Amino acid sequence: MATFEYLPVISKLLEKTKERKIEWKGTYESAAFICALEGEYSFEIQKGKTSSGNSYRRLTMKDREQGEVFVAFAVYPTSTSSRENDDLFATLDQLFEQARRTALDVDKKVSDVSNILDKI
């Protein structure tokens, strides 16, 4: 199964993340976030650079036995990258950003700072 065939599931994960229904957690690596679903499946979204310096996003889904169900990997779009890669990158990039916001509680922290600044 080609990676882009997982796009519907990844898009659903993104939507639920946007609705704050999925509890992403930070990890030791600042560019990796994890979540678990119903105690059965786990996801890791990761941002990094390839050895040639291209930025990438990688989403890994594992089952309870820690078997890799799928790995969705996409590099930053270029003039030579495929349409499937570019679509997948856009979705994974959004998912990474939303996961980061959830795990680090960005919205609350920004709101707190805004309130503090109002009082100064």
Next chain:
Amino acid sequence: MFNLVAGIASVVGVAISIWTLIVATGAQRAAREAREAVRKGNAAEEFQDLSRIADEFLSHIEADQVPAALVRARDLMSAISLASRRWGRFLSVEGRNNFEEAYAQVSIISRSLSANGAPSTPQQKDKMLKICHGVIRAMSNETGTLFSELEESEET
């Protein structure tokens, strides 16, 4: 007269059969509950063992003993995976999520230790240790929950 005695004997016979059935069913249920309690006890002990391995993992990180920490990380991941598969029915959804997340956290730390060695700054080490403490806490919570359920069922 004979018919009356036979009738009474028949009723008594039926009553005895019903009573025997009730006792047997009760004994069967008690035996099943006892077996389940033993399994739950085994699960709690295995979870306790996970806390111990996680504690050793943390100690090796504290002492910057990377090879030993990597061995313990592998042991811990393997034990979490096995315990989760074997005793998953004794865990709540939240408990199973905690196990999944603990596995992922240890896996990421192990990946980083393999690639970069020991944390190079006090802040990085602090972050790693905090995550390890979180893993130990998750394992200990599940152990505590199971032991507490066992004690409650013993009292009732």
